[in-house]
Amino acid sequence: MHARGMHEHAAVHAVLDASPLCHVGYVIDGEAYVTPTLHWRDGNRVYWHGSAASRFLRQVPGQRVCLTVSLMDGYVLARSAFNHSVNYRSAMVFGRANVMTDPDDTAAALRHMVDDLFPGRWNSLRPMTAQELKATSVLWMDIEEASVKTRDAPPGDPEDQDHAVWAGVLPTTTTMGAAQPASGPHQDLPLPPELAELIASGHLR
Numbered sequence: 001m002h003a004r005g006m007h008e009h010a011a012v013h014a015v016l017d018a019s020p021l022c023h024v025g026y027v028i029d030g031e032a033y034v035t036p037t038l039h040w041r042d043g044n045r046v047y048w049h050g051s052a053a054s055r056f057l058r059q060v061p062g063q064r065v066c067l068t069v070s071l072m073d074g075y076v077l078a079r080s081a082f083n084h085s086v087n088y089r090s091a092m093v094f095g096r097a098n099v100m101t102d103p104d105d106t107a108a109a110l111r112h113m114v115d116d117l118f119p120g121r122w123n124s125l126r127p128m129t130a131q132e133l134k135a136t137s138v139l140w141m142d143i144e145e146a147s148v149k150t151r152d153a154p155p156g157d158p159e160d161q162d163h164a165v166w167a168g169v170l171p172t173t174t175t176m177g178a179a180q181p182a183s184g185p186h187q188d189l190p191l192p193p194e195l196a197e198l199i200a201s202g203h204l205r
Contacts, residue, residue: 009044012146015091016041016069019174020117020205024048025066026097028059039067040116044143046093047109052137061099065141068092073152075170079160087169089150095141103130109138117205119194175202 016022022039025032033056039048046067050057069091076085100106110133111122155167176199181187198205 011148047140078155078157079163083157094145100138
């Protein structure tokens with residue numbers, strides 16, 4: 001990763017880890033595509049998954065890709081339209097896409113994804129079938145280049161402070177709400193403590 005210091009690595013990783021949803025951009029036959037998907041990170045390597053039947057994913061391995069994550073933290077209302085803004089965090093990472101070919105490695109990566117999102121959940125689930133494993137592709141890339149952009153500040157319009165209009169920040173957050181059990185014979189099972197802790201944390205993972 002091209003970075004001037006470890007703090008930049010940490011800043012990139014912090015944004016990647018804050019949101020499970022990313023967008024992966026790549027070019028196939030001269031056309032640009034951007035695919036939303038879930039991602040997870042292990043060190044300086046980022047993983048994502050998709051359907052093995054996707055013609056896009058079949059053509060992406062070996063190509064340069066750009067993976068982005070963005071989080072909006074608030075509307076910034078200034079005293080002029082020009083100075084309105086948003087508080088946000090975003091990371092953009094670049095590398096070469098690779099696809100896992102070993103079924104055991106793929107299964108281990110998928111387990112990592114599930115337990116990264118929902119700690120301890122994998123062992124409680126119905127085991128994955130061979131067909132389900134075959135139908136799922138796991139891709140990864142080592143981060144070769146990266147950049148982070150953030151804004152976390154009030155309006156930057158001191159020249160307009162005498163104008164009588166409300167100005168400030170309207171914070172925005174994305175959090176988990178109350179759990180909604182699925183219908184069925186076990187709908188009365190209690191929510192696992194790990195999920196209750198995750199909801200209470202206010203984080204997405």
